[in-house]
Amino acid sequence: MRTVEARPVLDGQRVRWTLEQIERDNQSKVRIDWLRFTVPLDAVVQRERSLEAVTAGDVTVQSGFDVKTKRATLADPAYSAAHMVAIAAGRDLVAMLACGLTLGAVEDKGMDFYAVRVALLHNSAVVGYVMAGSKDARQASTVHFNLFGQAMLAIPRDRLEIVRSYVAHAKGWITRVDLAVDVWSGHRIEDVQTAWESGEFDVRGKRPGQQNAGSWAAHHSRTFSVGNRGTGKMLRAYEKGDEQFGSREASAQHGCAEWIRYEVEVRNNHRVIDLDVLTRPADFFAGAYAFCDRLLTELEVQAAAQTIKTNPEVKDVTALAAVERCASWTDGTCGAIVAALFMHGGDLLAHIVERNAHRVARRLKGFAAADIAAAFEKVAGRMAPVSAPLLNGAV
Template sequence: MTRPAKASLVTDGNTIKVRLEAERRHTGSLVHVDWLRFTVRTRNAPLLRSEVPVESDNIWDEGYRLSQLYKLLNEVPDCDRDSCGQAAELADRVASLLGPDFARSLTLGKGHDFYRHRWPILRNEVECGWVGFGASSESPRQAAQASTIHVNLFGAACTFAAFGWREKLADLCDELKADITRCDLALDFFDGLSGGIERVAQDYHAGLCDVGGRRLKIRDVNWLKGRSRSIYIGSKEAGKETNVYEKGDQLFGEDADSNWVRFELRYGNKLRELSSDMLRRPADFFGGASDWHATVLAEAGETFTPEPVATDGRLAPMTVEAEVFRNLKWSFQTASASIAAAFKFLGDEDFLRLVTAQKLPGRLQRFNPSELKAAFSAAVSRPLVSEPCPALA
């Protein structure tokens, strides 16, 4: 793959920065929505218009676009034809809400994320999002997915959409009873963060990033390299992950020595229900993620009312119980013979040394002791060999 020239990097980076700064002035908010995904059930999706399209040779005419769609529908299998039309209508509507620079592609594409097909959404003939439909297989899980249509808008769409797009998309999600499955909230320090990205690592080890007394997972990238560094705090599995990275290095190249640091809070719908108000009030939801997020946002100069996104109280116990069940089942089926031998032949002191002062298994470290105690009590009462594991949320 050919790497872009430095001049191209700088030009693209400056264009993005100017656009983000203009958005701040227009909205009055320092927090930018940088990615959006939502799912609509086909029963709630817009219906394909039934009028006969007017033939036209002008690609800019509505009649031409509709005539191409109707021709394509005849090539789509019957089982996907209705969804194809509904997905096209939804893609058209989303593109119109993003602004005049956006349009649905006239060419149907191969699906992503287990959807069979997708309608690309284009800006300047470059894909910046898509609307997927149809299941990629006949499995029970995919059969359920076949009754949905999914919208995925990349960062490029969110950055260059016409001002006011967030509120319009929020209203659309409400109208269609959509489930928001991902929403990224970005806070940029264009001129640098006090203490730099090293300060984020220090905050973490000082416990400032803890949530509810719990130390979150951490992962770093390119730390030893000293440039283009990223820190990930939290986890996708828990539905809340913050990526702090050197955005200037990404956009301008490392030689530019930019101080631009971005905090990108990535919310997912695992264990959480994401409200459309995230699109209307992104700063409130960024500041509500934790005391640490609120401190960083206040330091940037934002005025906000923290809005936490609580873990779904119904899903969380199911998840911890499922993880504990898997761990306990493995212990009974795989490790029990070794544990029994150690118990029989080791002295008390050595056996206690074996089973105490050990770290929790990685999959259990994100739960607190009270959650684990309740989950172990529930899991041990199940037939550990014959009963299937509870489904993970």
């Protein structure tokens, strides 16, 4: 469940009415509830004559951040260039979608390590952002679009075909997509837990982890989650009526006490998300877990289950990058301490290793042990000369 704060009753009524109207034209019942995608900088500047000479170097921000005023220092001209890029990209998106979205003011604070952002508005409410510029040169060579659930409610389904074409032509990629199904009555959140226990979420014989949130003892405002974002795929099932109306009593008064939302979130962690998810969301929802396939069958939705598989090459490169960062950080930040422990600490270093062997470094979480081991072997081959002493017991 995205939020626990109560909302005005009118908001809950409006959301349900909007969803029911969408459902009339969407027989698949699966809709996109959140979308994030990235395109190369060139795809934006080539569409805007005034920006055609802008390069990634022009939007690579070097100036710092004023913590006291919480504003970026604008002496760096890269901020101005990033402003123009974000506005141009946002203007393109608004024109492309033609569904009542407008551009808000450009902000000198960014997000997700981008330097600036421009808000996307619908009925004066912020429903997304377009982001550009970064201190990191590689990230500065991209432009990112973040469309919240409120934006997706306003975007007609056929416009997503246009978005797909735009991303494909730009050689961009989806970084996150949420696929949602709303069921108004007849379902119970406890049944999702039963399905998990019976193996309907198992992947290649392994049962993913799960979490509960909300008031399970009092039987309201509950969420049952399967999987985790670190692996790039998870499902949330939650009592949407309670969320929208603020309490079980209020949701019951408006006939929404049985309103359940099923939501599959897919991120590009170790995955390349197929752009067809924009035009065939039901197929990818069905392919997420066996439970999802059965759910659509019960709702009389025809879908050809299609999975978004883990990409071994992407996973290997990501694991390698994580290990390289860990090794570089250790060498540069605490290398002298490690050396002192090795040279003068006796068995202390071995003791520290033994005590912490069961723990997984935060930066290495989400990877298989075999991928981490292979990555360490590659990094050791690159960073350690042949003459380096062996510390793993080998002779």
